[in-house]
Amino acid sequence: MAVTVKSEREIILMRESCRLLAVVHRELEEKLRPGMTTLDIDALGEKIIRQLGCVPNFKNYNGYPASICVSVNDEVVHGIPSKNRVLNEGDIVSLDAGLIYKGYHSDAARTHGIGEISPEAAKLIDVTRESFFAGIKMARAGNHLYDISNAIASYVRPYGYGIVRELMGHGIGTSLHEEPMIPNFAQRRRGMKLQPGMTLAIEPMLNMGTPDVEWLDDDWTVVTRDGAISAHYENTVLITDGEPEILTLY
Ligand code: MF3
Numbered sequence: 001m002a003v004t005v006k007s008e009r010e011i012i013l014m015r016e017s018c019r020l021l022a023v024v025h026r027e028l029e030e031k032l033r034p035g036m037t038t039l040d041i042d043a044l045g046e047k048i049i050r051q052l053g054c055v056p057n058f059k060n061y062n063g064y065p066a067s068i069c070v071s072v073n074d075e076v077v078h079g080i081p082s083k084n085r086v087l088n089e090g091d092i093v094s095l096d097a098g099l100i101y102k103g104y105h106s107d108a109a110r111t112h113g114i115g116e117i118s119p120e121a122a123k124l125i126d127v128t129r130e131s132f133f134a135g136i137k138m139a140r141a142g143n144h145l146y147d148i149s150n151a152i153a154s155y156v157r158p159y160g161y162g163i164v165r166e167l168m169g170h171g172i173g174t175s176l177h178e179e180p181m182i183p184n185f186a187q188r189r190r191g192m193k194l195q196p197g198m199t200l201a202i203e204p205m206l207n208m209g210t211p212d213v214e215w216l217d218d219d220w221t222v223v224t225r226d227g228a229i230s231a232h233y234e235n236t237v238l239i240t241d242g243e244p245e246i247l248t249l250y
């Protein structure tokens with residue numbers, strides 16, 4: 001799927017899709033409790049998405065069996081919700097959600113602590129979020145795509161966290177995944193020029209340990225190879241003539 005530049009009409013639809021997704025994330029965050037299962041989160045998320053009149057875009061995407069990706073501790077992304085996986089105090093959980101509104105996709109992820117978490121885990125979550133904001137400072141028309149990647153990587157470097165390389169951000173619009181791919185690690189080339197009207201899902205994934213990941217036998221769940229915890233932060237962003245608009249913030 002090629003890079004697309006959205007028209008004014010499409011931008012209005014993207015904004016609404018993303019605004020509704022922000023509502024989903026806010027409600028999920030508010031309901032998160034120790035003792036919940038990851039399947040409870042999926043069921044709740046799907047219910048909220050449908051009550052808003054939207055469709056969960058992850059469900060059945062390449063065979064993914066749920067609406068919300070719920071990834072706990074050493075799970076990086078694409079955890080499959082299960083009635084047997086209970087959230088406990090001290091866990092960190094990444095919720096990745098998306099929806100379709102009038103044909104337009106939105107995509108956003110947050111990592112939350114369950115109850116009290118270690119200062120080290122809290123720091124990883126903070127730096128992951130901050131690295132996104134470092135990246136989007138460069139998300140301006142006339143800059144190049146990999147300016148974003150390099151800004152994320154430079155921000156993370158002093159902390160020593162592992163930046164996941166196998167998974168990247170992406171363009172988004174009438175498809176969940178459009179070109180271009182957006183790496184979160186340093187690039188030697190500049191990449192394509194950014195234009196107003198591009199909508200991008202920018203999504204750093206940081207590991208407390210090494211960057212290396214593996215796939216579980218379910219063929220979805222991505223885990224850290226060393227078993228250390230991992231955090232994820234993602235928003236859908238609009239490139240404009242000036243400051244980027246972060247469409248999935250509440
Ligand atoms: N948010 C994920 C991404 O950006 C999408 C999950 S793919 C799914 O790639 F199949 F798990 F839904």
Ligand code: CO
Binds near residue numbers: 107108169170201203
């Ligand atoms: Co995404």
